[in-house]
Amino acid sequence: MREFWDQRYAAPEYAYGTTPNRFLTTAAAVLPAHADVLLPGDGEGRNGVWLTQQGHRVLSVDQSQTGLDKARHLAEQQGVTIDTLCADLASWQPPPAAFDALVLIFLHLPPAQRHDIHRRLLGALRPGGRLILEGFERGHFGLPGGGPRDIDWLFTTEDLRRDFGGLEDLRIEPVETVLDEGPFHHGAARVIRCTGRMPVAR
Template sequence: MNPAVSRWNDRFSATDDYVFGTQPNQFMVRHAGTYIQPGMRVLAVADGEGRNGVWLAEQGFDVWSVDAAPAASEKARRLAQERGVQLRVETADMSKWDWAAEPFDAVIGIFFQFANPKLRAELFEGMKRAVKPGGVLMIEGYGLKQLEYKTGGPDIPEHLYTLDLMKSSFDDMDILLLEEYDSDLNEGAGHRGISALVDLIARKR
């Protein structure tokens, strides 16, 4: 296990509570019904303890929930069992994931900002490959203003998102939504308080 994954695994295993809560991300909830339909195959990238993957499964999606930390995957399975839903939970390093192995109707990545610029570019390209033509990507992350708020996320500017970064990274897709705004998050102990967010939804041509 590489050191970065080990740190996250320790964080998830240090408590029986869910570090980022058990409620789904509100950006995803707000837009899922508009851009994806129940029955579609969805990949939840770096899904952590499963709050988003489990919610998607509750809505009738065919979900793959993937995270590199074994402790996170264990919690995702537990949450799915408690909620009475089925989803595929896989422990895998997304930097080594075979993005072309399965076609997905949607790929969703929420706050996977452990990635430095090089790895982030690789993940973005991989996520594009994993989406079927006509399928969508949904990504939410922290913007640079988050360095002032300090209510979650990394304190490394290069790991944060800007509108220009997202435009240039996904200029080969049809960008359906791209916005930057502040919002009050309440996602467990890990994300709580006023936060600077950047949201992207893009469709593969």
């Protein structure tokens, strides 16, 4: 998979544009000021750069160094600095309880590994930390808006409830929308949005 993403990000243009995901820009309103944000699968950095511009401290993680190089270039263009880490999420262990937010934007994982990776990433949240997720819902299969070509890689409400069911205020919402996020996310789409909060220990 690393080779696939290196090839996709090798072009001079940004595969998913340079503006942030629209849902993220609204969902991030719940974050505390100067939050520590973990952003796995940030690719070329459009979301990590935007969060940094809002005053947050971001760690952008991706398996493609090519993508992360473009992320740092985008950050420099925008006058900010982001921290990046090249790592394979199948084996990477994030520091426990180190982040105020976990942001997963169109991070689609191999079905056999998805639950374990999600649970490991969730462990990086501090008590009260927030999850913000948007991805393609199973009903998106066959629509033109982009995304994985294997239906098993797409999300169902049951998938997300199983992976993140321990969160408080868990909200899972399928939405029909039109994407305009660079050449690879463009057109009619059916997405699923998920937010929640890590319980605060009593």
